[in-house]
Amino acid sequence: MNLTLKIWRQANADSKGKTETYKISEVSPDMSFLEMMDMLNEELIEKGIDPVAFDHDCREGICGMCSMFINGEAHGPDRLVTTCQLHMRKFNDGDTITIEPFRAKAFPVIKDLTVDRSSFDRIQQAGGFVSVNTSGNTQDANAIPIEKSNADKAFDAAACIGCGACVATCKNASAMLFVSAKVSQYALLPQGKVEATDRVTNMVNQMDEEGFGNCTNTGACEVECPKGISLENIARMNREYLYASLKG
Amino acid sequence: MTLIASSIGRKLIMALSGLFLIVFLTQHFAINITSVFSEGLFNEISHFMGNNPLVQFVFQPILILGVMLHFTMGFVLELKNRKSREVRYNSYKGALNAAWVSRNMILSGIVVLLFLGLHLYDFWIPEMDYKYVEVLPLDPDRYFDELVHKFKNPVRVGIYVLSFIFLALHLYHGFASSFQSVGLNNKYSKVIKSITVVFSVSVPIGFVVIALFHHLTAF
Numbered sequence: 424m425n426l427t428l429k430i431w432r433q434a435n436a437d438s439k440g441k442t443e444t445y446k447i448s449e450v451s452p453d454m455s456f457l458e459m460m461d462m463l464n465e466e467l468i469e470k471g472i473d474p475v476a477f478d479h480d481c482r483e484g485i486c487g488m489c490s491m492f493i494n495g496e497a498h499g500p501d502r503l504v505t506t507c508q509l510h511m512r513k514f515n516d517g518d519t520i521t522i523e524p525f526r527a528k529a530f531p532v533i534k535d536l537t538v539d540r541s542s543f544d545r546i547q548q549a550g551g552f553v554s555v556n557t558s559g560n561t562q563d564a565n566a567i568p569i570e571k572s573n574a575d576k577a578f579d580a581a582a583c584i585g586c587g588a589c590v591a592t593c594k595n596a597s598a599m600l601f602v603s604a605k606v607s608q609y610a611l612l613p614q615g616k617v618e619a620t621d622r623v624t625n626m627v628n629q630m631d632e633e634g635f636g637n638c639t640n641t642g643a644c645e646v647e648c649p650k651g652i653s654l655e656n657i658a659r660m661n662r663e664y665l666y667a668s669l670k671g
Numbered sequence: 672m673t674l675i676a677s678s679i680g681r682k683l684i685m686a687l688s689g690l691f692l693i694v695f696l697t698q699h700f701a702i703n704i705t706s707v708f709s710e711g712l713f714n715e716i717s718h719f720m721g722n723n724p725l726v727q728f729v730f731q732p733i734l735i736l737g738v739m740l741h742f743t744m745g746f747v748l749e750l751k752n753r754k755s756r757e758v759r760y761n762s763y764k765g766a767l768n769a770a771w772v773s774r775n776m777i778l779s780g781i782v783v784l785l786f787l788g789l790h791l792y793d794f795w796i797p798e799m800d801y802k803y804v805e806v807l808p809l810d811p812d813r814y815f816d817e818l819v820h821k822f823k824n825p826v827r828v829g830i831y832v833l834s835f836i837f838l839a840l841h842l843y844h845g846f847a848s849s850f851q852s853v854g855l856n857n858k859y860s861k862v863i864k865s866i867t868v869v870f871s872v873s874v875p876i877g878f879v880v881i882a883l884f885h886h887l888t889a890f
Binding site: 429431442492494495496521523526527528529592594595596597599627628630631634635636637638639640641642643646647654655657658659660661662664665668 | 674677678679680681682683748751752754755756757758759760761762763764765767768769770773774776844848851852853854855856857
């Protein structure tokens with residue numbers, strides 16, 4: 424496959440950045456998108472050009488590190504996959520592919536296609552945990568009966584890998600799908616209910632402080648989420664937050 | 672952070688004020704549709720609504736507050752949302768993952784707001800002038816004629832019809848979306864979506880029918 428790549432190049436967070444065009448040939452349809460990027464970078468290095476910086480880690484679709492906005496969509500045109508699991512067979516020979524970083528005020532560009540998503544870490548640190556005494560007296564988790572449907576919903580919410588595709592794709596750069604998944608995975612379980620009020624209050628407040636936009640229920644996040652996190656979680660977070668606010 | 676300052680609290684305000692306006696719209700439609708069937712009944716209800724102290728001095732101020740709250744918060748949230756992505760994408764294919772109506776609520780909302788300005792100029796301001804500025808004598812039979820008179824102008828009817836189309840688009844997303852914002856997303860959501868489709872199509876079409884009926888029968 425012969426492709427034209429229009430890639431956002433930005434030296435650092437303070438520089439302006441612009442789109443550069445690169446031609447690449449002999450791309451195999453069986454390559455992953457990141458392998459294609461590796462191939463491009465090898466060519467750029469040989470030419471003495473600074474390679475394109477992009478996020479990646481496990482390349483198995485589970486770490487949530489890769490983060491490109493490809494042809495106008497987070498993680499590209501495929502559904503329920505991260506960029507590392509996107510394959511070049513989804514494109515056609517001769518295509519022009521636009522590659523941009525995830526864009527949000529709360530995700531500042533570090534370099535080229537890499538963005539700083541530590542705002543997600545700060546939200547998680549604000550309440551995305553259960554305080555458990557790990558002194559050795561922790562009881563067996565199976566000792567607490569949990570309704571199967573709730574366990575399934577909690578597990579589905581916990582599948583969120585925190586990649587930020589929801590923010591990137593939302594027209595408002597809202598982080599509500601991510602935060603709601605992290606709230607839900609605990610809110611549905613008896614172990615999480617103990618700290619539910621503080622958790623949702625602190626996490627939503629941190630989300631607002633980070634400068635994310637507001638949810639307008641377009642549902643784009645659910646469509647683009649590589650893990651299929653449901654909008655039901657946002658409704659649950661809204662309930663939890665309203666209940667916490669009324670409880671005081 | 673207080674509830675009203677939080678993102679979720681502001682969603683709640685948009686949703687509750689929106690649902691309140693939907694209730695108002697329903698009763699407005701129920702009254703207006705009588706003008707197609709019975710001049711007398713329309714005059715009777717209009718006279719009651721225009722002179723009942725509870726409607727005039729309690730419900731009307733609440734309605735004005737609800738409208739102002741809804742569009743003010745809409746603009747506040749739109750500005751906040753725009754600030755949340757300062758550098759725009761070169762390529763953004765929103766149509767691939769979200770409906771046009773959901774992505775353009777600010778556009779349909781502004782059209783409805785502009786229409787509201789015209790609508791108040793047409794009916795509410797003259798009504799306030801009649802009752803509270805010039806303090807003209809009570810006339811229980813004037814309402815139907817005032818309504819028909821306004822719809823004689825084809826340009827006005829055209830603007831009304833166009834505005835009702837945008838109202839339909841606004842309701843098509845806003846109605847069901849309000850329930851999500853207040854935290855309701857469960858087995859009843861499909862029913863709510865169905866009600867949303869029926870309501871958002873039938874009520875604006877009903878208003879269009881009323882406007883066209885009076886335009887065509889006025890001569």
